[in-house]
Amino acid sequence: MAASTFCPALLPLLRINCKFNGVYTRISLNRRAAYSLGLTASNGVERQGLPERGNQGQRRQRRAVEPRTERMTVDQDWTAVYPTAASFKPNSVPLPVRMGYPVKRGVPPAKKGNLELIKIPNFLHLTPEAIKKHCEALKPFCTEWPAALDSDAKCEEHFPIQVESKAYVSAGPSLRNPNARIITLTVKLSSLNLDEHARKKLIRLSGERYNKDTDTLTITTDSCPMKQQNYDYAMYLLTVLYHESWKTEAWEKEKTRADMEEYVWEDSPSQKNILETLLRMRPLGEKEEEGEVREELLGRVEVQEYKDSVTKLKNEGETETNMQQYKEAVKKLLNI
């Protein structure tokens, strides 16, 4: 027989394996060898001999114990079964869960010995009951938000400075995230004690950090390695900006019309023109001092209205209302 011929050749191998692995490996080797050669008759003979050998052998088989789920009541305390995060234990979870890709015309595999259920993160330790218990224990460490600050406007009024920072939590080779050091400080200029000159100077000094529409100054610092250092640096920058803007340097007197942020009517070509026009409109023969005439003319209501309309046009741009106002002012002035 072919079987008898091949067995002795493989026997030394089989014996070696027996020492290390035991009964099961021996059976599988035999079966595999038999399968490859297309032999099945020898298997029955081999198997009868093997169980006796197994009982002598290396390991005692564990007796199957009844799973814990059998003894669980419906109203048990689940927080005692899963107090903290733990992997899925099929004998501890009394749910008929199935997971995995089904075999053809089959169902997903059951929970016993199912690796898919063990791989995924489970929230069995965070049932609503458990969360409530945890929160009850945590409540003594919390403080209440002051009831008086119930709207954003009130927060803004009493606490004008906003400091934004980020923190990161992730698993990786390092805990640190370099982006956590960045601090962004936001403050509205209307909440700071500034006069006109200081405000304009501060806006000029801050440059791109100032937003005209929302009147906010934003200072972002990331030059220092630690968050606290960046925060201190941001407060330092704010302090410096504030105090520097109150100073008036000697060269600031040389500010020309071209440097002005907004249009000012006094000493402008528009004022000169209108004064000239009005002077010429006066009837001839009246000799008065020019200074008095000027002041008198400037004090007139129509001139004031004209001044307002021109300032609005220049500062806000051309809109329907502005143009209408200008037209009315001119008509009144020139008695049209």
Next chain:
Amino acid sequence: MTASMRIASVRLLSKTRHYFSSEVAVQPGARTVHHQPASTRFVFTSVRCNVCLIPVAFLHKGRAYGTQSSSVTVTEEPDLLFQKLSVLVKSHDKAVLDSYEFFATLAAKELGLTLAKVFEPPKNIERLTLLKSVHIFKKHRVQYEMRTHYRCIEISRITGSTSRVYLEYIQRNLPEGVAMEVTKTAIEKVPDHIQMPLWSVQSQEKQGSQ
């Protein structure tokens, strides 16, 4: 959890350890809030929590084997105020984020926090195309993609102590494979050195004359 996550929990714990004292527990109601009607200044005291000193190795097993009393000490240091606390969690698995969102929102409600917004920013898919074979066969490629799902929980108007408690609780129960980014917007008063300018008008005139 991985080892680095455990280290994260140690780092969080050490912050509270720093404030541990051997004082007897103060009554929780002894927090003082001074409200001065004239100037309406708000001074809030912070509550430091002294978590029991369980060795790090046993932290993940929880307190099932025995509890020690944790004392609450109230310090006079003013509490931080956060106008907004934004927690953004990222993961490759949307189901995990759904469960985590349920957990975080329920925890916030139980602790009495106001949930301003809970929403799902759109997912981000990063795709790459690689050659299928080690050598030649340029026409045959294989494509991989990495999907990152997001969930954002915004809490408005929360104090520093409460935020520390909530964030520590949330972060300790962060599942495997989930990353978190916390954005805090603290509100503060204008500091004293910015209230008045250093240089008064008189001294400016003096400087001008010089």
